[in-house]
Amino acid sequence: MLVNRRLMALSLGHRRILHALTLVVCLGTASYWVQAWFLAHALAGLLPGQVHSGAQVAGSLLAVLGCGVARAALQQVQASLASALGTAVRLELRATLAGALLRPERLRDNSERSGARRLALSEGADGVEPYVTAYIPHALQLQILCPILLAGVATLNPVLAAALLAAVVVAVGAPRLWGRLLARRSTTHWDSYEALSADFLEALQGMRTLKILDVVPRFRTRLDERSQELHRATVATMRVSLADTALADLGIQAGLLAAAALTALHSLGALPSGIGGEPSLTFFTLILASEVFRPLRDLARQWHAGYLGISALGSIDAAIASDSEKPARAPAHPAPDPANGAGEQPTDGHTLVLEEISFRYGPTSPWLLNGATIGLRSGGITAVAGPSGAGKSTLFDIMLGFLPAGGQCLLDGRPMQPGDVSVVSQHSYLFPGTIRANLAAVRPGANEADMRGVMARAGLGAELAAWPHGLDTVIAEAGHSLSGGQLQRLAIARAILADRPVLLLDEPTSALNPELAGELMDFLRAEARYRIVVMIAHRTEALEAADTVLQLHEGTLRETIPSTSPETS
Numbered sequence: 001m002l003v004n005r006r007l008m009a010l011s012l013g014h015r016r017i018l019h020a021l022t023l024v025v026c027l028g029t030a031s032y033w034v035q036a037w038f039l040a041h042a043l044a045g046l047l048p049g050q051v052h053s054g055a056q057v058a059g060s061l062l063a064v065l066g067c068g069v070a071r072a073a074l075q076q077v078q079a080s081l082a083s084a085l086g087t088a089v090r091l092e093l094r095a096t097l098a099g100a101l102l103r104p105e106r107l108r109d110n111s112e113r114s115g116a117r118r119l120a121l122s123e124g125a126d127g128v129e130p131y132v133t134a135y136i137p138h139a140l141q142l143q144i145l146c147p148i149l150l151a152g153v154a155t156l157n158p159v160l161a162a163a164l165l166a167a168v169v170v171a172v173g174a175p176r177l178w179g180r181l182l183a184r185r186s187t188t189h190w191d192s193y194e195a196l197s198a199d200f201l202e203a204l205q206g207m208r209t210l211k212i213l214d215v216v217p218r219f220r221t222r223l224d225e226r227s228q229e230l231h232r233a234t235v236a237t238m239r240v241s242l243a244d245t246a247l248a249d250l251g252i253q254a255g256l257l258a259a260a261a262l263t264a265l266h267s268l269g270a271l272p273s274g275i276g277g278e279p280s281l282t283f284f285t286l287i288l289a290s291e292v293f294r295p296l297r298d299l300a301r302q303w304h305a306g307y308l309g310i311s312a313l314g315s316i317d318a319a320i321a322s323d324s325e326k327p328a329r330a331p332a333h334p335a336p337d338p339a340n341g342a343g344e345q346p347t348d349g350h351t352l353v354l355e356e357i358s359f360r361y362g363p364t365s366p367w368l369l370n371g372a373t374i375g376l377r378s379g380g381i382t383a384v385a386g387p388s389g390a391g392k393s394t395l396f397d398i399m400l401g402f403l404p405a406g407g408q409c410l411l412d413g414r415p416m417q418p419g420d421v422s423v424v425s426q427h428s429y430l431f432p433g434t435i436r437a438n439l440a441a442v443r444p445g446a447n448e449a450d451m452r453g454v455m456a457r458a459g460l461g462a463e464l465a466a467w468p469h470g471l472d473t474v475i476a477e478a479g480h481s482l483s484g485g486q487l488q489r490l491a492i493a494r495a496i497l498a499d500r501p502v503l504l505l506d507e508p509t510s511a512l513n514p515e516l517a518g519e520l521m522d523f524l525r526a527e528a529r530y531r532i533v534v535m536i537a538h539r540t541e542a543l544e545a546a547d548t549v550l551q552l553h554e555g556t557l558r559e560t561i562p563s564t565s566p567e568t569s
């Protein structure tokens with residue numbers, strides 16, 4: 001009842017470790033009871049007129065020490081079990097979240113912000129770990145040990161047990177009254193955190209643009225406001241936590257006072273019930289009475305861990321749930337056929353048939369592709385043209401398998417797989433690091449000659465020779481250390497090195513001067529001998545340089561041969 005069901009479910013895949021961990025936590029607490037027994041005997045032995053010998057007292061004190069040592073050993077085991085459980089749950093959760101958040105359709109969902117996604121993946125998973133490794137075992141301990149201990153105290157002093165039970169109910173139950181408020185506060189807190197994180201990431205990613213537009217101060221003010229919001233949400237949450245702790249403490253203190261008073265009355269013979277007033281039993285009962293509250297105090301110490309888990313749950317649920325809410329639609333590309341290896345080239349070139357492709361973004365949106373059918377062959381460059389908003393980028397996304405379109409894309413007679421396609425977008429991401437690492441990312445086995453060759457063919461031979469570190473030249477974050485044209489050619493070199501049967505390019509010459517654009521088109525035409533090269537083109541030069549032009553208009557694809565294309569001129 002003290003544990004959130006969804007968070008508990010996350011740890012159930014690792015039930016054994018969780019059970020072992022809870023057992024070790026319980027054993028650690030039980031060691032205090034054994035210690036209480038020996039301590040009570042040692043204390044009783046020190047009272048004047050007692051029959052205990054000095055050796056007995058020393059033996060009891062040694063046993064007290066032994067309990068402390070055993071507890072230290074148990075704490076070590078507890079730490080390693082908690083670490084194993086935390087790692088397992090975190091990795092599993094992160095894999096689930098990554099699977100849910102990084103699906104192509106989710107990545108295209110503009111309503112989700114990358115910073116929020118990042119937060120769910122990092123802090124969300126990290127927040128669950130302490131909940132599972134610290135909060136849950138202590139909540140379970142409370143539910144297991146408190147009843148046992150109360151039953152034990154009841155055999156010694158039933159009146160005392162009844163008073164302790166009332167105090168436990170207050171200490172556990174009263175803060176629950178705040179549960180809903182706390183849940184609301186933690187949601188607000190997480191939302192503020194998520195908004196700040198998303199704003200921060202977007203500001204970093206767009207810093208160059210922000211500087212150009214001279215709006216950095218406005219963005220700084222917005223980040224300041226977000227920080228203030230987060231601060232207010234944190235303070236409000238801490239207030240609830242203070243009230244929560246105060247109520248629990250009230251129950252504990254009342255219970256301890258009642259225990260002391262009742263034990264004293266009992267030992268003075270003022271209470272009729274229970275076992276007679278032997279000093280060792282009186283001490284034992286008194287210490288045991290305070291031990292009833294140890295699991296409670298332990299759980300209260302895990303408040304922060306519990307809060308982190310509950311806060312993170314919202315974004316985790318949102319990430320996973322909205323994924324499962326999406327209707328399962330058949331992708332344009334059916335499941336891979338292992339017998340049909342992606343990337344293999346038939347000796348007589350490739351053919352790509354787009355058959356009856358239909359797609360629109362929503363049930364009321366216009367059809368961007370409406371039964372479009374076209375056949376393409378390797379050997380020449382195909383340009384896709386059409387007015388802005390006609391659906392050219394959407395067609396690429398369908399070919400990449402990112403969008404669930406009707407119809408099929410057949411490569412060499414089989415359903416095309418995402419692994420068959422390389423793509424160079426206008427904003428291809430280059431990883432911060434060396435050129436070599438960026439190239440190796442698509443073909444880890446590529447050697448120096450492969451890399452240099454593809455760089456030269458992409459028109460970067462002169463740059464490569466001029467850069468002092470050659471392939472080991474470091475690209476700054478977001479590629480800021482290279483020019484737009486260099487970035488574009490490097491992205492093309494990387495796509496070619498991937499050596500896939502289909503190469504899609506979005507306006508590959510947009511950042512190049514006419515001379516370089518001409519060179520690049522020659523290079524692409526040479527590549528088109530080995531693969532199907534399709535590019536989105538707006539600029540006249542690019543359209544003129546293509547061998548075939550596909551006009552995308554009102555959902556259909558129509559093939560035209562440019563009059564000035566090299567093939568026809």
Ligand SMILES: Nc1ncnc2c1ncn2[C@@H]1O[C@H](COP(=O)(O)OP(=O)(O)OP(=O)(O)O)[C@@H](O)[C@H]1O
Binds near residue numbers: 361388390
């Ligand atoms: N994720 C999306 N959700 C809803 N509509 C979208 C989405 N992405 C694009 N669209 C809409 O689909 C239409 C086609 O967009 P697309 O980017 O494919 O056109 P395009 O031909 O590539 O345009 P341009 O030449 O300007 O780049 C546009 O009206 C656009 O607003």
